[in-house]
Amino acid sequence: xxxxxxxxxxxxxxxxxxxxxxxxxxxxxxxxxxxxxxxxxxxxxxxxxxxxxxxxxxxxxxxxxxxxxxxxxxxxxxxxxxxxxxxxxxxxxxxxxxxxxxxxxxxxxxxxxxxxxxxxxxxxxxxxxxxxxxxxxxxxxxxxxxxxxxxxxxxxxxxxxxxxxxxxxxxxxxxxxxxxxxxxxxxxxxxxxxxxxxxxxxxxxxxxxxxxxxxxxxxxxxxxxxxxxxxxxxxxxxxxxxxxxxxxxxxxxxxx
Amino acid sequence: xxxxxxxxxxxxxxxxxxxxxxxxxxxxxxxxxxxxxxxxxxxxxxxxxxxxxxxxxxxxxxxxxxxxxxxxxxxxxxxxxxxxxxxxxxxxxxxxxxxxxxxxxxxxxxxxxxxxxxxxxxxxxxxxxxxxxxxxxxxxxxxxxxxxxxxxxxxxxxxxxxxxxxxxxxxxxxxxxxxxxxxxxxxxxxxxxxxxxxxxxxxxxxxxxxxxxxxxxxxxxxxxxxxxxxxxxxxxxxxxxxxxxxxxxxxxxxxxxxxxxxxxxxxxxxxxxxxxxxxxxxxxxxxxxxxxxxxxxxxxxxxxxxxxxxxxxxxxxxxxxxxxxxxxxxxxxxxxxxxxxxx
Numbered sequence: 001x002x003x004x005x006x007x008x009x010x011x012x013x014x015x016x017x018x019x020x021x022x023x024x025x026x027x028x029x030x031x032x033x034x035x036x037x038x039x040x041x042x043x044x045x046x047x048x049x050x051x052x053x054x055x056x057x058x059x060x061x062x063x064x065x066x067x068x069x070x071x072x073x074x075x076x077x078x079x080x081x082x083x084x085x086x087x088x089x090x091x092x093x094x095x096x097x098x099x100x101x102x103x104x105x106x107x108x109x110x111x112x113x114x115x116x117x118x119x120x121x122x123x124x125x126x127x128x129x130x131x132x133x134x135x136x137x138x139x140x141x142x143x144x145x146x147x148x149x150x151x152x153x154x155x156x157x158x159x160x161x162x163x164x165x166x167x168x169x170x171x172x173x174x175x176x177x178x179x180x181x182x183x184x185x186x187x188x189x190x191x192x193x194x195x196x197x198x199x200x201x202x203x204x205x206x207x208x209x210x211x212x213x214x215x216x217x218x219x220x221x222x223x224x225x226x227x228x229x230x231x232x233x234x235x236x237x238x239x240x241x242x243x244x245x246x247x248x249x250x251x252x253x254x255x256x
Numbered sequence: 257x258x259x260x261x262x263x264x265x266x267x268x269x270x271x272x273x274x275x276x277x278x279x280x281x282x283x284x285x286x287x288x289x290x291x292x293x294x295x296x297x298x299x300x301x302x303x304x305x306x307x308x309x310x311x312x313x314x315x316x317x318x319x320x321x322x323x324x325x326x327x328x329x330x331x332x333x334x335x336x337x338x339x340x341x342x343x344x345x346x347x348x349x350x351x352x353x354x355x356x357x358x359x360x361x362x363x364x365x366x367x368x369x370x371x372x373x374x375x376x377x378x379x380x381x382x383x384x385x386x387x388x389x390x391x392x393x394x395x396x397x398x399x400x401x402x403x404x405x406x407x408x409x410x411x412x413x414x415x416x417x418x419x420x421x422x423x424x425x426x427x428x429x430x431x432x433x434x435x436x437x438x439x440x441x442x443x444x445x446x447x448x449x450x451x452x453x454x455x456x457x458x459x460x461x462x463x464x465x466x467x468x469x470x471x472x473x474x475x476x477x478x479x480x481x482x483x484x485x486x487x488x489x490x491x492x493x494x495x496x497x498x499x500x501x502x503x504x505x506x507x508x509x510x511x512x513x514x515x516x517x518x519x520x521x522x523x524x525x526x527x528x529x530x531x532x533x534x535x536x537x538x539x540x541x542x543x544x545x546x547x548x549x550x551x552x553x554x555x556x557x558x559x560x561x562x563x564x565x566x567x568x569x570x571x572x573x574x575x576x577x578x579x580x581x582x583x584x585x586x587x588x589x590x591x592x593x594x595x596x597x598x599x
Binding site: 052054073074075078084086088089090091092093094095099103104106108113114115116118 | 463
């Protein structure tokens with residue numbers, strides 16, 4: 001068995017009367033791309049937000065690089081190398097590309113005055129985006145002027161630049177056209193080839209997951225119900241599982 | 257009015273059909289489109305030319321001093337409002353802090369504190385109001401419009417109570433008076449200094465960047481680890497302090513402290529200045545220099561209309577219409593800007 005990057009053990013989380021996660025156990029190996037599938041409300045976003053330190057779990061354990069950890073905040077998780085790329089990308093439309101790239105990790109001068117070193121940030125952002133093969137007109141344009149694919153690529157590049165060990169991609173291809181999706185999937189493949197980062201991809205689209213992921217997990221009602229290598233499984237197998245769930249749900253509605 | 261510059265583009269082309277001037281007009285047009293401050297600056301210049309030619313007294317030194325003093329106070333409060341508005345909130349109480357701080361200063365001085373310390377205590381009281389505004393808005397999650405509407409009345413009542421409703425006269429040394437807004441030069445220097453300082457903070461420091469990020473994408477900013485609550489509370493404190501400072505500066509100018517001074521009138525003027533100057537009430541975008549120019553335009557309008565003898569009744573109507581016209585043009589321009597920006 002390969003070395004693990006991130007693992008959760010029986011994570012549970014409720015919001016008031018709504019139980020989002022019950023005993024969710026996920027394992028991400030080093031250098032692996034893991035697809036996390038599930039319906040709306042299955043608990044995908046909650047699990048992601050727990051792994052990023054945004055929510056605290058009600059119960060369960062989190063292991064990072066073999067050691068048990070307690071994530072105190074988003075900044076804490078990021079300082080360890082767990083980098084989220086949220087669905088809304090956490091990009092600020094009003095700011096240009098390089099200022100977004102360095103948001104909350106600004107290069108500064110002037111000590112306590114915290115004056116921004118725009119020159120350095122611009123230069124580093126340009127170099128890094130080139131290296132990652134991210135195509136944008138300039139690092140000086142406002143994020144609002146870029147396409148969805150470009151924004152996603154910048155959010156991912158930002159996390160990688162921050163020395164991510166584990167990258168959490170929340171619905172990276174949601175609401176994207178075919179061409180933009182291809183850009184994102186290419187980027188994930190390139191990251192896999194670099195091999196220095198392990199990735200969890202949360203997604204709706206089974207085809208996209210099977211295209212780039214090594215392994216796939218299915219989350220249903222707050223539990224992991226399926227865990228298999230993508231080469232040993234198929235989109236059809238997963239669809240059957242979900243169809244079964246739908247039929248069961250219908251049956252229950254019928255009985256009630 | 258700003259509308260003129262939109263019309264001037266095609267006219268300019270028609271009069272001088274040379275390729276060079278065409279490029280120049282186009283470039284000037286693009287500059288106006290892309291720089292938020294440029295359109296409001298142009299409006300100010302057009303107004304100055306208009307009133308300068310219609311009212312002889314408008315450009316007299318006495319009137320310019322008058323104008324500078326009026327615009328300066330509004331501009332100082334507007335700088336604070338810009339910071340609060342950019343991070344997605346609004347402060348309705350700043351005009352009442354304007355009346356509160358001088359009284360705190362006065363009573364501290366009466367109690368034996370030297371003037372500089374008394375001024376600091378006045379500002380500290382303002383900061384406390386800002387902290388309360390921020391705390392109720394951020395921690396107790398009351399919309400800032402309601403929070404500061406509440407503190408607006410609270411502070412007003414408090415100021416009237418501690419003053420018994422009577423004005424008092426401060427008696428600082430000539431140096432203190434002249435330094436703290438006693439002369440038009442001092443007053444306008446404070447306003448320009450504060451404007452430049454906060455424009456710098458907004459554009460070139462981490463605090464400003466995080467202020468824009470908080471207003472531009474509140475959830476995203478929080479997700480990336482920015483302490484959005486701290487940013488908001490901080491900006492409420494800044495806005496309150498600038499409200500208090502404006503009040504203290506005016507105190508030394510007028511050499512009287514009036515519990516009914518400022519209030520909603522100056523607060524609305526400050527918010528109007530910010531918005532006319534190009535700060536979006538939706539947050540995430542704004543300019544302190546624009547707010548300064550906005551305050552200047554409002555001051556020029558008020559002063560100019562008085563000079564050419566427009567009655568006080570019609571003045572408010574004209575002022576209201578002018579604000580609406582400016583804003584309609586501004587909204588149109590930013591649409592154009594957004595569309596024209598894509599290359």
